[in-house]
Structure formats: C-alpha cells, structure tokens
Amino acid sequence: MFRRLFVCLAFYCVLGVAPAWASTISLGVTSPVPAGSTFDVTVRVTDVFAGRASGDAVVGFGFDVTIGDPGLFQFTGATVGPLFGALALGTPMVAGFASNPLGIGPGDFSGPLVLATLHFHALHAGSALLGVTWDSSDLNQGLIYLDLPYNAISASTLVQSTASVPEPTSFALTATALLVVRRLSRPWQRRPTA
Numbered sequence: 001m002f003r004r005l006f007v008c009l010a011f012y013c014v015l016g017v018a019p020a021w022a023s024t025i026s027l028g029v030t031s032p033v034p035a036g037s038t039f040d041v042t043v044r045v046t047d048v049f050a051g052r053a054s055g056d057a058v059v060g061f062g063f064d065v066t067i068g069d070p071g072l073f074q075f076t077g078a079t080v081g082p083l084f085g086a087l088a089l090g091t092p093m094v095a096g097f098a099s100n101p102l103g104i105g106p107g108d109f110s111g112p113l114v115l116a117t118l119h120f121h122a123l124h125a126g127s128a129l130l131g132v133t134w135d136s137s138d139l140n141q142g143l144i145y146l147d148l149p150y151n152a153i154s155a156s157t158l159v160q161s162t163a164s165v166p167e168p169t170s171f172a173l174t175a176t177a178l179l180v181v182r183r184l185s186r187p188w189q190r191r192p193t194a
Helices: 002-017 168-185
Strands: 024-028 038-046 058-067 073-080 084-087 093-098 113-122 126-133 142-145 155-162
Touching (some): 024 126
Antiparallel strands (some): 038 113, 126 155
C-alpha cells in the first residue's frame, strides 16, 4: 500500500517539473555582424499560454547562454525584458522574475513575450552558433508558470561575423595621407623664374 502511494506521489512530482512543450523560443539577431563590434540577440517566446489552464501566469524564467566558439563571440551581459525584474544568479545564466507580483498574464502583452536581450562582442570574422538552454533539474531555469509544469527554454541560431570594413571617412583620411606622403617624397622642383 505504502509502496503504491509512494510511486503515485513520485509520478505526480515528476509531472509537476516536466516541461510542457507548447511555447516556442526564438532568437532574433541581425547577421552578419562586423568583427570588432557589439550586437544584441533578443530571446522571445510565442504561444506562451498554449496548452495552459486559463488564469495561468508566467512568474519567471531562467536559462544558460551557449556560444559555439567562445574565441569568436564573447557574451558581455543581458537585459531582461520590460515585464521582468533581473535576478543575478551568475554568468552565463540569465534569469528574471515577473515585475507584477501576480505574474504576467495573456492580457499583459501582445505578440511574442520578450524574455531578455543578450549582449555580445564579435571578436573575429567567422560563424558560430549562439543559443539558450535550460537545465530541467535547476528550479531557477525554464519558463516558470504559476501553475506547473515549467516550459523548456532551448533555441540556437547561426551568427556570422564579417571582417570589419573601414568607414568612408577612414578611406578619405587614408587617401589624403597617401597623397601628402607622395607629394613630400618628391624632390622639390624649382620653378623657372621669369
């Protein structure tokens, strides 16, 4: 009897923390980015309440940032979305809690829900995957709802970094400097006097 009760209790606990796979995570970035520049990646969720009970609310989120080639891109920090307050849980984890103590409901936003904007620095030219992922065993990670279970947070995108191109003013300054050097390197020619 006790064994059967324990198995049922364990099953319901697993269901409580197992992710509901209804929402979709996407990463918004303009690629390619020039090497040496900074750029942002927006983490958005669509269908936030698909398959959820009416009256449910998002109370927080947490995820880790992944970089396919850390020698190419450097994660410099994050800004949580406008409906969240930031939680400092350590890098590369990004986490936030709903600014409204009752949570974020379907009527609090339109379109995709912005979780965070990730800030990166492109170190060199090349391409690598940037992504977000969660650890289902960490209760601070995932898309956290008032009514369990959590939703998974997992997405990646390929970002390309190109060699930096000098700005037009740099070209003009370089061309002017070359003309001056060329002119100065010529021996002075005397003009005929009249």
